[in-house]
Amino acid sequence: KAGVTQTPRYLIKTRGQQVTLSCSPISGHRSVSWYQQTPGQGLQFLFEYFSETQRNKGNFPGRFSGRQFSNSRSEMNVSTLELGDSALYLCASSTAGASNQPQHFGDGTRLSIL
Amino acid sequence: EDQVTQSPEALRLQEGESSSLNCSYTVSGLRGLFWYRQDPGKGPEFLFTLYSAGEEKEKERLKATLTKKESFLHITAPKPEDSATYLCAVQGGYNNNDMRFGAGTRLTVKP
Numbered sequence: 001k002a003g004v005t006q007t008p009r010y011l012i013k014t015r016g017q018q019v020t021l022s023c024s025p026i027s028g029h030r031s032v033s034w035y036q037q038t039p040g041q042g043l044q045f046l047f048e049y050f051s052e053t054q055r056n057k058g059n060f061p062g063r064f065s066g067r068q069f070s071n072s073r074s075e076m077n078v079s080t081l082e083l084g085d086s087a088l089y090l091c092a093s094s095t096a097g098a099s100n101q102p103q104h105f106g107d108g109t110r111l112s113i114l
Numbered sequence: 115e116d117q118v119t120q121s122p123e124a125l126r127l128q129e130g131e132s133s134s135l136n137c138s139y140t141v142s143g144l145r146g147l148f149w150y151r152q153d154p155g156k157g158p159e160f161l162f163t164l165y166s167a168g169e170e171k172e173k174e175r176l177k178a179t180l181t182k183k184e185s186f187l188h189i190t191a192p193k194p195e196d197s198a199t200y201l202c203a204v205q206g207g208y209n210n211n212d213m214r215f216g217a218g219t220r221l222t223v224k225p
Contacts, residue, residue, distance in 0.1 A: 004157070033212065043158075043201065043215035056212050090157050100146035100165065100205055103213065105157035 002027065004106035006091050012112045018079040021109045025072050025093030031055075032074040033103060034066060037088040046089075049074055078111075086113045116141040120202050120216035127192055127223050135187040135219045137202030147185050148213065149178050150201040158201055161187075192223045 005024040013019050025032050033056075034046040045058035049068035066076045072093075078085055088110050092103035119138045127133055139147065146165055150158035162171040164180040171178045175196065177188040187200055199220045203213040 035215075042217045043203075045212040045214070048212060058212060092157075100163070102146075102148055102160045102163050104160055105150075107155070107157045 004091055004093050004104055006089075006106035006109050008109060009107070010110050010112075012114060013081050014114050015081055015083060017081050018077065019081060019111065021076045021078075021089055021091075021111075023074045023076070023091030023093075023106060025074070025091075026104055029093035029095055029104075030072050031094045031103075032068055032072065033092045033094075034074070034076050035090045035092065036060075037090055037108070038086075043090070046076070081113050083113050085111065087111060116204065116206060116214045118202055118204055118214050118216035120200075120219050122219060123217070124220045125222070127189075127221070129193055129223055129225050130191050132188070132190045132192070134189070135200055135221070137185040137187070137216055138183060139185070139202075139204045140183075141204045141206035141214070144204060144206045146205045147180055148203045148205070149185070149187055150203065152199045152201055152218070161200075189221070192221075194223045194225050197221055197223045 007022045031050045033048040035043050037043045048056040052068045063079045068074045088108040090105050090108045092105045094101045094103045117140045121136045149161040152158045162178040167182045169180050175190050179186045199218040201218045202216045205213050
């Protein structure tokens with residue numbers, strides 16, 4: 001069974017640009033969550049999508065947005081990039097049922113802002 | 115506010131030297147406590163889920179336990195390949211599906 005796939009693996013952008021990251025969840029998983037990981041802040045929750053609807057949202061500015069498609073694939077968009085947005089962005093998927101099911105992570109997209 | 119604190123931040127062990135990692139948490143209505151392992155350049159890899167105090171889970175050299183305030187990850191006779199960062203996360207609250215992660219414990223096992 002294929003795991004969570006994130007593309008691209010690496011991305012370099014400049015301040016002010018925008019970026020879109022992609023995530024394909026494990027087959028059959030309908031919940032997709034996004035996290036930002038930095039050395040200083042650790043893993044921080046961005047948002048969760050389930051059946052194309054944002055079900056939960058972390059404490060990030062509106063420049064961070066996402067969406068989920070009918071096949072459960074998800075995209076995350078960051079507009080007006082800032083230097084502080086440099087991080088590893090991780091996507092995780094879980095089954096549709098009880099919310100206390102484990103999340104399975106992809107290997108992330110490493111975003112560097114110049 | 116929900117909080118997860120892991121200790122120690124870093125741990126160096128000799129191969130075969132058993133030890134424990136700690137995860138202390140405060141959350142209203144715990145629905146699950148999760149342990150993950152993360153290798154450099156990789157995403158976290160799921161290890162265990164614990165749901166209620168007194169529960170224990172084992173996998174190879176790892177054993178996770180849970181009380182009402184903390185969880186321990188016991189590593190028995192570790193090998194160099196056990197070197198990684200171990201992350202603890204909790205899921206709780208009443209309308210909240212997100213997981214709150216601790217900062218992790220960086221484990222190094224020397225041969």
